[in-house]
Amino acid sequence: MGAAIPPCQFRWYRYHISYRSELDGGGTDFGQKFIPFLRSRGMPKQERVFEWCCGPGFIGFSMLGNGLCETLCLSDINPAAVSSCQHTVRANKLTDRVSVYQSDKIVSNPPHFVDQYEGDIRAHDPDWQIHRDFFETVGDHLAEDGVIVLQENNRGSIVETFRPMIEQSGFDIVFTDGDYPTLTSESSFYFIGIVRRGSRPAWV
Numbered sequence: 001m002g003a004a005i006p007p008c009q010f011r012w013y014r015y016h017i018s019y020r021s022e023l024d025g026g027g028t029d030f031g032q033k034f035i036p037f038l039r040s041r042g043m044p045k046q047e048r049v050f051e052w053c054c055g056p057g058f059i060g061f062s063m064l065g066n067g068l069c070e071t072l073c074l075s076d077i078n079p080a081a082v083s084s085c086q087h088t089v090r091a092n093k094l095t096d097r098v099s100v101y102q103s104d105k106i107v108s109n110p111p112h113f114v115d116q117y118e119g120d121i122r123a124h125d126p127d128w129q130i131h132r133d134f135f136e137t138v139g140d141h142l143a144e145d146g147v148i149v150l151q152e153n154n155r156g157s158i159v160e161t162f163r164p165m166i167e168q169s170g171f172d173i174v175f176t177d178g179d180y181p182t183l184t185s186e187s188s189f190y191f192i193g194i195v196r197r198g199s200r201p202a203w204v
Contacts, residue, residue, distance in 0.1 A: 027058030
């Protein structure tokens with residue numbers, strides 16, 4: 001048997017995350033752009049933030065550590081990612097502030113490609129079904145004035161890829177940032193802000 005892969009280390013302020021490298025879908029890199037982006041829009045401190053497709057929870061724990069939210073909910077379909085999050089919660093004594101769930105239905109850096117990376121659940125979303133399921137079910141878990149902020153990759157999608165499924169589920173796109181109208185040859189990450197139809201929180 002080969003030796004166990006040593007855990008990688010990621011630290012944000014006082015929160016220490018030990019994780020396996022294969023669980024990182026970009027949260028330690030481009031996922032950290034959420035923090036300056038949300039601050040630049042003047043987002044007030046949120047009572048609760050939900051990170052969907054969370055992996056080891058890099059984005060969510062960073063938002064908590066930066067004081068952008070009071071409590072955090074994390075969800076991923078991969079039991080190894082869920083286990084990693086649970087370890088981080090225990091190690092950092094966050095059981096009163098962080099909840100972790102294994103789910104494929106429930107702020108996110110989701111899989112970015114419909115026709116590449118087949119078999120890699122961090123990157124591949126066949127027929128965009130993960131996105132479709134999310135938009136169809138997230139309304140049951142979102143506050144009336146809640147905001148969904150997704151980080152997508154222009155190498156795999158454009159805003160118009162998601163607009164029909166967003167609107168069909170009773171939501172509207174209220175802002176985009178950093179997107180291009182056509183697919184790019186290199187990875188280029190952009191944000192989509194989504195709210196319930198008719199809702200418009202002041203900061204968006």
